[in-house]
Amino acid sequence: MSETKKLEADVVVVGTGPGGSTVARDLTLQGKKVIILERGADNKPTGRPTAAVKFTGGPGKGMMKAQPDGLTMIRCLTVGGSTMMYTATAFDPDVEKFKKYNVDLSPELLDEVKTELKVAPLPDESIGSAAKAIMKSAQDLGFDWQKLNKFVDPSKGKPLAKNFFFGCEEGGPKWQAREWALDAKNKGATLLTNTYVEEIIAEHKIATGVLAKGKNGEPIEVNANAVVISAGGVGSPVILQKTGIYEAGQSFFFDPFCMTFGYLDEPTDFLTEPPMVTGIHTDDGIMVTDMSMPWTMHANYAVGSKKYFNVFRTKRAVGIMTKISDDLEGSIGIRENITKRLTSDDHYKLEKGRAISRKILRNLGAKDILFGGYGAAHPGGTCGIGSIVDSNLETEFKNLFVADASVIPEQWGLPPVLTVICLGRRLSKLLAQRV
Numbered sequence: 001m002s003e004t005k006k007l008e009a010d011v012v013v014v015g016t017g018p019g020g021s022t023v024a025r026d027l028t029l030q031g032k033k034v035i036i037l038e039r040g041a042d043n044k045p046t047g048r049p050t051a052a053v054k055f056t057g058g059p060g061k062g063m064m065k066a067q068p069d070g071l072t073m074i075r076c077l078t079v080g081g082s083t084m085m086y087t088a089t090a091f092d093p094d095v096e097k098f099k100k101y102n103v104d105l106s107p108e109l110l111d112e113v114k115t116e117l118k119v120a121p122l123p124d125e126s127i128g129s130a131a132k133a134i135m136k137s138a139q140d141l142g143f144d145w146q147k148l149n150k151f152v153d154p155s156k157g158k159p160l161a162k163n164f165f166f167g168c169e170e171g172g173p174k175w176q177a178r179e180w181a182l183d184a185k186n187k188g189a190t191l192l193t194n195t196y197v198e199e200i201i202a203e204h205k206i207a208t209g210v211l212a213k214g215k216n217g218e219p220i221e222v223n224a225n226a227v228v229i230s231a232g233g234v235g236s237p238v239i240l241q242k243t244g245i246y247e248a249g250q251s252f253f254f255d256p257f258c259m260t261f262g263y264l265d266e267p268t269d270f271l272t273e274p275p276m277v278t279g280i281h282t283d284d285g286i287m288v289t290d291m292s293m294p295w296t297m298h299a300n301y302a303v304g305s306k307k308y309f310n311v312f313r314t315k316r317a318v319g320i321m322t323k324i325s326d327d328l329e330g331s332i333g334i335r336e337n338i339t340k341r342l343t344s345d346d347h348y349k350l351e352k353g354r355a356i357s358r359k360i361l362r363n364l365g366a367k368d369i370l371f372g373g374y375g376a377a378h379p380g381g382t383c384g385i386g387s388i389v390d391s392n393l394e395t396e397f398k399n400l401f402v403a404d405a406s407v408i409p410e411q412w413g414l415p416p417v418l419t420v421i422c423l424g425r426r427l428s429k430l431l432a433q434r435v
Contacts, residue, residue: 002218007190009035010435012210012224014197014239017081018417019403020230021180022424023431024189030432034189035222036181037212039235040077042193045084045167045176049296052166055084064234066254066330066338066376073254073338073376075232079193080178082232082378083151083417087164087276088174089289090119090149093419101409102391105422113421114149117175121147121277126154128273130318131290133264135278137364143356145280148289151175151417152274159274161292195220200227200243200400207243207400225435228401228427233379234332236406240383241334245395248388249332253411254376256342257323258350259291259301260357262366263316270317271295276415285325285413286353288360292319301372310370318366322353325413328381342374350374378416380405393427403427 010032013024024036043054055076056062064073076082093105113119127147138145152159156173168174185191194215201209201223209223229236237249270292279289295314302310310317326349330340342350358369383389383406393401403424405416 004219004221005214007035007220007222009033009222009224011226011228011431012037012222013228013230014210015039015081015230015232015235015404016079016177016181017230017232017404018083018177018420019424020228021080021177021184022421023228023230023403023428025180025184026425026428027431028184028187028189032432032435034184035224036184036189036191037195037197037210037222038079038191038193039196039231040079040193042079042178045169045178047160047162047166047169049166049294052085054078055167064338066340069341071256071342071374071376073379075234075379079181080176083175083177084167085165086415086417088151089276089415090151090418091414093422097410101385103385105426109422109425113418113425117151118153119149119151119418122150122152122159122274123154126159126274127277128269128292130268130270130292131273131277133268133364134290134318134320134360137360138280141360141363143280143360145278147278148276150274150277160272161275162294164275165294165297192220197231197239198242200239200397202243202397202400205396206398226399226401226431228403230402230404232404233382233406234336234338236402236404237332237382238334238336240388240395240402243397243400245388245397249382251328252330252332252340252379252382253326253328253413254340254379255323255413256326256346256350256374256376257321258354258374259372260320260322260354260361261298261301261310261370261372262318262361262364263310263313263368264318264364264366265316267315268318270319271314276321281414284349285411286349287323287413288353288356289321290319291321302370304373305370307370310368318361318364320357320360322350322357323413324349324353325411328411332382378405380408380412380416381410382406384409392430393423401427
């Protein structure tokens with residue numbers, strides 16, 4: 001048996017998604033000794049479909065099935081986490097919702113993050129013809145359809161559809177948490193990839209580190225003054241369950257979505273333009289946005305819907321996505337097995353979104369409407385504030401914190417990355433004073 005590799009740090013951070021990378025980088029820049037453990041590899045983004053397979057790890061890892069209905073949920077196991085494949089849309093945190101749980105996400109904190117990451121709507125010249133046509137059609141019908149904020153810096157180049165789904169090449173316009181994780185490493189943090197955290201080291205309900213296994217199964221022990229779990233909506237509750245916090249993962253959201261396509265007589269920028277740059281968010285928790293995508297993704301939808309001829313009509317396509325805030329239901333087991341089915345209210349919201357999408361596309365002059373199946377992304381709520389963690393994101397184990405979408409306390413239905421970064425920044429400010 002391999003000898004245990006022992007390491008020491010002020011803070012050990014588990015996961016390199018938006019929460020973990022924020023905490024790790026902030027504390028490193030403040031002179032703290034930080035060790036970052038990432039379950040996946042550092043898969044360099046290429047903008048090619050093969051990158052997506054590496055980011056998710058394939059079926060059973062990042063491509064997960066929620067039973068008993070078999071709905072596919074996507075997550076990423078790689079340096080940068082979900083931001084390697086997200087659409088870089090930045091919705092502000094629901095400040096009032098968090099205030100109910102004594103979490104103050106102040107305007108100053110939000111402005112600090114948005115300024116640092118240059119969060120803003122895209123300029124008109126970066127918005128493609130399909131998104132512009134959808135926005136005009138929606139506004140003509142009376143919808144309050146507006147530009148959406150993005151984690152995109154157009155000065156770094158033209159944002160393309162492939163960058164959002166298959167990773168943005170280094171130095172490109174889309175921000176990815178990988179940038180902050182590698183910046184922390186370059187500034188002195190230790191980053192261990194292909195490292196799976198098995199359990200928390202704790203005595204008398206005080207966390208003092210983690211036990212993990214490296215790429216070849218070698219045991220690793222990291223002792224630290226604080227442990228921050230940022231393993232995502234699935235990984236974090238599993239780690240907490242193994243620690244003895246059995247209530248973690250007992251209900252969650254995973255923001256179901258579906259696609260609606262139409263086809264015009266004239267070509268569009270559907271294959272290349274950035275996705276999710278305009279849209280609406282209704283009071284009943286339905287988000288409807290434009291959604292472009294590379295050819296391979298559209299072809300998958302067309303084949304899955306048995307509309308085989310539409311594979312060859314992609315250059316004339318326009319697409320709209322519906323995403324909803326689903327009910328907090330289901331559970332995530334200690335083996336990462338997911339049990340969750342859509343409620344009647346969830347189905348109602350998805351079908352309402354489809355109806356809105358169809359109306360907009362018909363008004364646009366689109367023909368042969370194609371409805372894609374249901375999927376889900378960015379699971380959260382599994383370690384919610386007020387139930388699993390307190391207002392400082394600390395668990396019942398002292399010095400054990402959680403910083404990712406799993407701490408969001410209520411149903412969501414929006415891209416959570418900006419909210420998670422703000423929560424991570426708030427936690428890093430606290431830890432800077434404690435460790």
